[in-house]
Amino acid sequence: MAGMAAKLRMNEHWTRYCQRSRRARGPAQGRAYADGFADGLRLPRSGWVPVALAKTASAVVLAGSRASAEAVEQLLRLPFQDVIVVLEDGGPEAFARLRALPDITIVHTQERLGADVGRTVGARMTRAELVLFADGEAAVPAEQLAVLLAEARSGSDLVLADVSRRLGPFRGWDDAARVRAFVNWSLGHPELKANSVAVLPHVWSRAGLERVGLPQLAVPPMAQRAALEQGLRIRCTPIVAPKSGPAADAAGAAAKAKLEAGDHIEALRAAMGAKGARLSLPDLARRRSTAGGRTP
Known part of the structure; x- marks a missing residue:
């Protein structure tokens, strides 16, 4: 066997x-x-x-030039029916590192798909009932990933990695965490804190993916907005911080942070277009109708 x-x-x-x-x-x-x-x-x-697990499970791994064989090896310890690695603009060295591993499917493109488009690509390649999305450049112990899967088996549509404990006091949060928390609060879900599908790893149920729509995965904050509007069952589960891969250059990190902030603004604009400028937040300080202004 x-x-x-x-x-x-x-x-x-x-x-x-x-x-x-x-x-x-x-x-x-x-x-x-x-x-x-x-x-x-x-x-x-x-x-x-x-x-x-009474459900089938697959993993979608997002990787680039800093692809880590160790990150994928941790996934191979788990009962996934397939492990799909989307290697974007990775180059021959990254491809060789991954190609040496058994029992994985590699989608290798030397062209830039665009940030997070690989999530949609990978999700289209599996029909598993649970799909774990992982970072192919930062290793997370299989035992910790198993915690996310165990939570998903109980009926959750989306299980997020709870990063709250490792963020520390609010004054020490980075800009990305503050933006994620602000968007969750604005959408009426402060209990999610700074947790988001913008952070890997996390697990979707097949039913959740289909209700949100696979194209939405390409812009993670839009996917989270859709999940909240659809009333999906979302849980947050603490896991240990992943083992980081080689550090990205400062310019690349800054560009990634700027893109993530822009994606969250896009999600807020979409929610405001559907629910109004104040979303679900009542204005308790002003009686706009009396002043002749527009009532939200």
């Missing part, structure tokens, strides 16, 4: 085992089960991380 087939079979058995048991099974028990399954098949232990 090949490695991926064995891993998926192991996870099926683990899922049934957990469903029969009335006791919660922790990560240590899951790892021991996976190792025992591999031993029984006389396969090398690969550090599989089982997740009790």
